Amino acid sequence: xxxxxxxxxxxxxxxxxxxxxxxxxxxxxxxxxxxxxxxxxxxxxxxxxxxxxxxxxxxxxxxxxxxxxxxxxxxxxxxxxxxxxxxxxxxxxxxxxxxxxxxxxxxxxxxxxxxxxxxxxxxxxxxxxxxxxxxxxxxxxxxxxxxxxxxxxxxx
Numbered sequence: 552x553x554x555x556x557x558x559x560x561x562x563x564x565x566x567x568x569x570x571x572x573x574x575x576x577x578x579x580x581x582x583x584x585x586x587x588x589x590x591x592x593x594x595x596x597x598x599x600x601x602x603x604x605x606x607x608x609x610x611x612x613x614x615x616x617x618x619x620x621x622x623x624x625x626x627x628x629x630x631x632x633x634x635x636x637x638x639x640x641x642x643x644x645x646x647x648x649x650x651x652x653x654x655x656x657x658x659x660x661x662x663x664x665x666x667x668x669x670x671x672x673x674x675x676x677x678x679x680x681x682x683x684x685x686x687x688x689x690x691x692x693x694x695x696x697x698x699x700x701x702x703x704x705x706x707x
Contacts (some may be wrong), residue, residue: 562664583636587687591683617664
């Protein structure tokens with residue numbers, strides 16, 4: 552198992568509903584470490600780059616409109632198997648299908664507004680983190696709790 556970094560976006564619905572802090576704490580309580588964080592409004596240009604794989608799909612225009620409509624929180628998260636572990640914590644894409652105990656299962660109220668985005672692979676994470684964070688905006692630091700949550704096996 553190795554330490555990875557992934558991108559998590561708390562989407563405009565999460566920010567507008569005032570649950571960004573609760574969502575962040577869910578990631579932290581699993582032992583994940585926040586190494587970058589910013590409150591921002593996504594520009595149409597950034598949305599086009601971020602969602603370029605979806606250009607031409609029926610939901611693309613609505614997705615871009617939604618993601619640029621209001622502030623979001625961008626997080627660079629680090630931890631053992633961060634991509635997989637964060638995606639499990641988020642729950643299934645559609646809130647109506649997500650299990651209780653996941654972010655989407657506990658807080659989701661709509662199929663279309665699903666609160667969070669998380670990179671789906673290590674390759675996507677690297678690409679997406681580069682869109683939202685400059686290298687100097689992601690910090691290297693140790694936490695006392697890391698010794699109690701990450702062992703040598705986790706560090707690869």
